[in-house]
Amino acid sequence: MQTSLRGTCRTIGLRSAAFVLVTAAATLAACTTNPAPGLPSAGASLNQTQPSGPSRWELVRWQQADGTLRDIPHGDNGQPIIFEFNDGIDAAQGTVSGTSGCNRFTGSYGKTDTGIRFDRVAGTRMACPPPRMELESALLKAMETSFVTVGTQPSAGSTGRQIIWKTASGDLLQFVEREGVGRRGARMDAGGVEKTVYIDSQRVECPGVGKMMCYRWRESPDAAWQLWYGPIEGLDFEQGVSYKLRVREYQVPNPPADASAIRWQLLNVESRTRAQ
Incomplete structure (x- = not known):
């Protein structure tokens, strides 16, 4: 796939396997900030297989305007930065929610001629370690102004669709579509195994690559507690409330070192009980 840029800027080639963001940043830095007529925009379809309904995107790369890469730390239980678009990324407008590095956020989104706004x-106000708080602050600040789409890719083999947005400060944010919509009531992926799990009312510190907070879970009310290192996609966990959940369990191929090899996607909250 190729992205054309205005004036003396040369065409940027995007490999089928991944985006060449370093080349893109260098070229964009030399270009006028006015969007080119042929620049791919959020209005251009990504040829998604599901034409409507929620879609889920993960921030996988953040290249700053000077070409350096920004570290993207994961959350306490391995959750990445996720944007969940209720009507899909190709919809003209809708609502968006997800995780911004430390907290959960909600808002709305709409198409522009060159990208998305x-x-x-608004988000929750939980305190996190400084690296995650700094990243979250930078992301939320960037979201105050429109993003310009500078590259899209329908798919890359086993990798989902991809998109690169340029922020007002010149940073490049690369998002990859992920399986699972991560919200209750939405269409679930085929496959996986359904199961019932019981979640304790408090998360606990658990060993990992770094300091982590894990759920405690068990398969029946009288079973021993086990640690759950991964997120529970779609669960708005409230401290002090225990849950009985119906989830769909998936195996994760090649998970990161600090993430779980199993993924849980919420199907239904069977019950919730506030601790005495």
């Missing part, structure tokens, strides 16, 4: 973004 986010409005009325």
Whole structure:
């Protein structure tokens, strides 16, 4: 796939396997900030296989305007930065929610001629370690102004669709579509195994690559507690409340060192009980 840029800027080739962001950043830095007529935009279809309904995107790379890469730390239990678009990324407008590095956020989104904008973004106010708080602050600040789409890719073999957005400060954010919509009531992926799990009312510190907070879970009310290192996609966990959940369990191929090899996607909250 190729992205054309205005004036003396040369065409950027994007490998089928991944985006060449370093080349893109160098070229964009030399270009005018006015978008080129042929520049791929969020209005251009990514040829998604599901034409409507939620889609889930993970921030996998952040290249700053000077060409350096920004570290993207994962959350306490391995969750990445996720944007969940209720009507899909190709919809003209809708609502968006997800995780911004430390907290969960909600807001709205809408198409522009050159990309996408986010409005009325609000989030929870949990404190996290400085690297995650700094990243979250930078991301939320960037979302105050529109993003320009500078590259899209329908798919890359086993990798989902990809998109690169340029922020007002010149940073390049690369997102990859992920399986699972991560929200209750939405269409679930085929496959996986359904199971019932019981979640304790408090998360606990658990060993890992770094300091982590894990759920405690068990398969029946009288079974021993076990640690759950991964996220529970779609669960708005409330401290002090225990849950009985119906989930779909998936195996994760080649998970990161600090993430779980199993993924849980929420199907239904069977019950919730506030601890005495």
